[in-house]
Amino acid sequence: MRVAIAGAGLAGLSCAKYLTDAGHTPIVLESRDVLGGLVAAWKDSDGDWYETGLHAFFGAYPNMLQLLKELGIEDRLQWKEHTLIFNQPDKPGTLSRFDVPDIPSPFNVIASILRNKDMLTWEQKIRFAIGLLPAVVRGQKYVEDMDKYSFLEWLKRQGVDERVTSDVFIAACKALTFVNPDEVSATILLTALNRFLQERYGSKIAFLDGSPTERLCSPIVDYIRERGGEVRLNAPLKEILLNADGTVKAYLIRGLNGAEDEVFTADVYVSAMSVDPMKVMLPKPWKQMEFFKKLEGLEGVPVINLHLWFDRKLTEIDHLLFSRSPLLSVYADMSNTCREYANRDRSMLELVLAPAKDWIAKSDEEIVAATIAELEKLFPDHFGGDNPATLLKSHVVKTPRSVYKATPGRQQYRPAQVTPIANFYLAGSYTMQRYLGSMEGAVLSGKLTAQAISEALPVVNPSNLQTLTRPPATNAATA
């Protein structure tokens, strides 16, 4: 079965990978000249990589880990110490750690919270633990029901005091969804907390050993091609052409550089585009359908990823850091955390700026200047004094619409992978799956789409056909 997939982000690539496993022939059509969508990366003229986003992998990513294993590249994840590290704004230059001991869950996470003396008082810890009990006891159903509240509202309802929010959860919300706790759905944080509490290594963090495009996406593409599938770059979907009955007749691919548009036909069609281009692409007759109308309830959230190269080492920490800065979310010194970006003498900080709605339209110079002002608080030893660290170069990557904005009430708008159109499916981290807008969510969504297609349209293997049509020997003998 030929399956046309629009979008070579992780969802599209994962969908194609699992379709080849099921004996189908996927053809991935990507609009840009780079693989990966939100994990795309580029090399500058010095040979240095810069990325759409600083990406952390978690132990609680079973589908991503399985995919890496199936590709034989699981050794490309560089696992870090099992700890979460936060900056302390009131004590510039100091860090506070939640070290997770190697004991069964949930005791490991509970021990890490109890042992942290900097960020929460005993009373706050106990109140938060009690507040969390319904999520642990009543499970995923309770977590889903809490989508009607923002995380801040949920904390207040549980009687958890404001300082807990400002201390830990602003950082966590910004890291997971690029928005603050007053805007993010309670379901998001509770889902993540549940995974971390239920899996011994769920909160353990890894970094890829190089750029996601080369080290993660390329091996998926090789796998697809070796099994008869195709991945085409510079092949933007322009229009979804319909049959009279509303099913898909073809994908119209825009011809680039004066080339003619191409009518691309297949047996089945998948959109693995993110939700914003999918909404634009909806054919008119589909816009009336309840299933597709719901997409209007979803839109991508802006985020900015910065790369700053310095003339010296700012830190030796080989881990993700939660900045707890109003401007920034998480950051890492990639010269320590990532093998291919390693440098013993100079730091390359990769930082996520979020929430980014007030910054996305500003110039790169303004964004870099504001970030450096924040770094003066995070690294006072290197920016105060007579010999401050010098910025050698920078790259700023702005994404005006990234993952879907996970505000309260969004769960009901997230579509299933199977649509009412018989030969059309959706994939993408915004579609309904339990891992939210993440790499794990993208990989899982693609896998679910491939499964749904294979169930609806199983490949008829000629050797199976023979076995099925031949009269079973045992029956003949007993007859």
Ligand SMILES: Cc1cc2nc3c(=O)[nH]c(=O)nc-3n(C[C@H](O)[C@H](O)[C@H](O)COP(=O)(O)OP(=O)(O)OC[C@H]3O[C@@H](n4cnc5c(N)ncnc54)[C@H](O)[C@@H]3O)c2cc1C
């Ligand atoms: C700054 C940042 C940091 C992040 N950090 C993390 C993290 O630490 N951990 C984590 O798990 N996740 C993280 N994420 C989220 C993660 O990257 C995404 O959830 C995931 O990559 C989304 O994959 P996707 O395939 O669903 O969508 P996308 O990656 O958006 O892929 C959609 C693809 O469709 C293509 N496309 C669009 N229009 C067309 C068209 N007309 N024709 C053909 N193709 C088209 C796009 O070019 C793109 O390649 C981060 C994201 C960002 C931006």
